[in-house]
Amino acid sequence: MSIDFYWRLPTHGCHASIRRGSYDRGDWSPLQPGNVAPGLTAQGEDDGYRYIDHLAEIAKAAELSGFIGGLIPSFPNTDDPWVISPLLARETKTFRFMIAFQPGFLDPVHAARISASLQRATGGRTVFNVITGGGGPSQLWWGDDFAHDDRYGRTTEFLDIFRGVWAGKPFDYDGRFYQVEGEQLSDLLSREEVPEIWFSGSSEAALQSAAKHADYYLSWLEPYDQLTDKFARVKERTAQLGGEQKCAIRVDLVARPTEEEAWRDIRIGFENVSDATRAQWRGQPTDSVGAARQSALKPTEAKRWDDLIVGKNLWGGFNLLRGGPALGIVGSYEQCAEQLDELIQRGADAFILAGTPHLEEAWRIGEEVLPLLGRTAATTQNLLEAAE
């Protein structure tokens, strides 16, 4: 059994350190001395180093340090993953690009054609994170006011067609959201592999859609028993449809030579969180079940950094330091590897890891944490059982 490790490519900017809140990599904050991509020359002018150049450095570092590919998130404040991916593909050799996208905003037949072209151009390195949107202001930003379960209905139909037109013969479909008659990809394009589909969302509607179409069901980190439960539910649904579901986890790590150093960085980071960020601690309104499950992990107030320790080597305040989900892993290199081993034992088949700053942490985690995996009794037992 092999476990695939992806790295996150921060299309929403990056910080030079987890200890400081400001986005000084990329142009999400005002351009000032110390910024990277773009930065300033000695004369105070834009140095011409674009953010895509920085992402390329991260992709190359992750590729060389043992990651199979990178997740390219998609939010209103990010660059577009469909555009970023082929640019980065030209800078790497085998690195896969996990494009996050909301199916509702694309035509499924055209999306199949774009994807097949990407597969052809990159030697089959395209992977998808199919997202269905969390409602609230960020969904309206896209002009999408569909209700939660309708969005999943639309996603399922989109993927029915996406796969259908790839099958090498004319395809008809008469759905609630889409109708298609006699559509198919050209012979040349339909020879390409359909990209692997990773699917995120924690609601019942999401699990149902995932069971039909996901190669990997993807979750943020949650308390381990809760996560094991969710994985069991999605695996059961897929089995009812005659398939086998793989599961994956997206998680941030703060991995340091010693546990004390790791918690020290968390403490300093927490102390540097601005009042404005603290005020938004509970996040924007959303109908996302996954986001609600993350919110439920947050105490109503976080006065001290250690109020947010929710388990051994688990910290629930990551959203304060860099946005996104709350829970992440903090510890020595060995402890971080042990936590990943435990998650493998509990059913994780793959991971998307992240750390701030993404460039340096790709090297660190690739070189210091990944080689320690599989040494704990839990994983060794798991691997032996899988081999039987």
Ligand SMILES: Cc1cc2nc3c(=O)[nH]c(=O)nc-3n(C[C@H](O)[C@H](O)[C@H](O)COP(=O)(O)O)c2cc1C
């Ligand atoms: C690992 C992971 C990554 C996600 N990435 C994105 C993203 O890049 N953009 C986005 O809009 N939503 C993203 N989401 C949100 C979900 O895809 C989904 O739309 C949201 O959780 C609402 O669905 P739910 O109510 O079924 O949980 C992500 C979710 C997970 C678990």
